[in-house]
Amino acid sequence: xxxxxxxxxxxxxxxxxxxxxxxxxxxxxxxxxxxxxxxxxxxxxxxxxxxxxxxxxxxxxxxxxxxxxxxxxxxxxxxxxxxxxxxxxxxxxxxxxxxxxxxxxxxxxxxxxxxxxxxxxxxxxxxxxxxxxxxxxxxxxxxxxxxxxxxxxxxxxxxxxxxxxxxxxxxxxxxxxxxxxxxxxxxxxxxxxxxxxxxxxxxxxxxxxxxxxxxxxxxxxxxxxxxxxxxxxxxxxxxxxxxxxxxxxxxxxxxxxxxxxxxxxxxxxxxxxxxxxxxxxxxxxxxxxxxxxxxxxxxxxxxxxxxxxxxxxxxxxxxxxxxxxxxxxxxxxxxxxxxxxxxxxxxxxxxxxxxxxxxxxxxxxxxxxxxxxxxxxxxxxxxxxxxxx
Numbered sequence: 001x002x003x004x005x006x007x008x009x010x011x012x013x014x015x016x017x018x019x020x021x022x023x024x025x026x027x028x029x030x031x032x033x034x035x036x037x038x039x040x041x042x043x044x045x046x047x048x049x050x051x052x053x054x055x056x057x058x059x060x061x062x063x064x065x066x067x068x069x070x071x072x073x074x075x076x077x078x079x080x081x082x083x084x085x086x087x088x089x090x091x092x093x094x095x096x097x098x099x100x101x102x103x104x105x106x107x108x109x110x111x112x113x114x115x116x117x118x119x120x121x122x123x124x125x126x127x128x129x130x131x132x133x134x135x136x137x138x139x140x141x142x143x144x145x146x147x148x149x150x151x152x153x154x155x156x157x158x159x160x161x162x163x164x165x166x167x168x169x170x171x172x173x174x175x176x177x178x179x180x181x182x183x184x185x186x187x188x189x190x191x192x193x194x195x196x197x198x199x200x201x202x203x204x205x206x207x208x209x210x211x212x213x214x215x216x217x218x219x220x221x222x223x224x225x226x227x228x229x230x231x232x233x234x235x236x237x238x239x240x241x242x243x244x245x246x247x248x249x250x251x252x253x254x255x256x257x258x259x260x261x262x263x264x265x266x267x268x269x270x271x272x273x274x275x276x277x278x279x280x281x282x283x284x285x286x287x288x289x290x291x292x293x294x295x296x297x298x299x300x301x302x303x304x305x306x307x308x309x310x311x312x313x314x315x316x317x318x319x320x321x322x323x324x325x326x327x328x329x330x331x332x333x334x335x336x337x338x339x340x341x342x343x344x345x346x347x348x349x350x351x352x353x354x355x356x357x358x359x360x361x362x363x364x365x366x367x368x369x370x371x372x373x374x375x376x377x378x379x380x381x382x383x384x385x386x387x388x389x
Contacts, residue, residue: 046137051114058092059101060288064147066101074159080117087348090263107134122193125202128167156180169210177280179214207242215276219256298374333370336362
């Protein structure tokens, strides 16, 4: 006699299937169609080895060739392999609307890229040059692609990617017109080395071997590199023969280190970047329509500040939501029937980040409750779970 499946098992399988479906949908929605976002494993050759770098691509419609912005990421705390791919969406949109293709390769050992991350400790010069090897390998591969204009390239980087960008400037790579440095450097926590002086030494060396013009952005309230260090770096770079313009732009939100990842940072960095691009003969006119109107519609479930209307939350979660309401845009808040919650603000794609963080603490699917100034929660979001009960 056949045994009837236990209802609890059916329920579990149903919820897991629903969760997998929602996860796949979230992954599909994560790609920004307005700038033709793609993620590919870029085949590169570095020091005779064949590797693949996980690379985010944005580009205008058409076959090109397009001028190329190659943007380099920083290093988060923790294992590099656990670092998520960087997207720099706000920056990407500004360049795509002006006819550029944008490539953001994850360097060796970061995220899903091949290879093992290693460093040279307090030797900041060699740290930057080792990362510059990855930039050069990625650029060699990218400039072989038909839609890339290999004669019109700009290389940029943020934080550790900025240090790597300045190191790369010594390579005299054909077609590269200039460098953008957003809070470039590498900080080492602890007292076992004078990392600030080591950075000055590195920038001195880079400046002595670089002919490319560069534009630098360092903010007053940068949690990694204070204004006095930025001034030391530029002075060392220029004294050694390097060409740089430092934009010391003052305070930005709670931490200027995140300027380039924030859409609110565009009015700070774009006007100076536009002038810089014009000086080095690269385009600045808007010629591509980028539709930024796509957004999750408000559901009308409740008013934004009606904390008591939010389903599933404990008092701790409601207190977190009140704090969330004080955060700047863009932002998103996610909840689950399990009581889990999370929020994200600023940076790339807060809705996806909020959902991902919520899901780490929940065995049931998380859904968005609020995005920016709207409540987007729909009561049907719980229908899968309700049907399973």
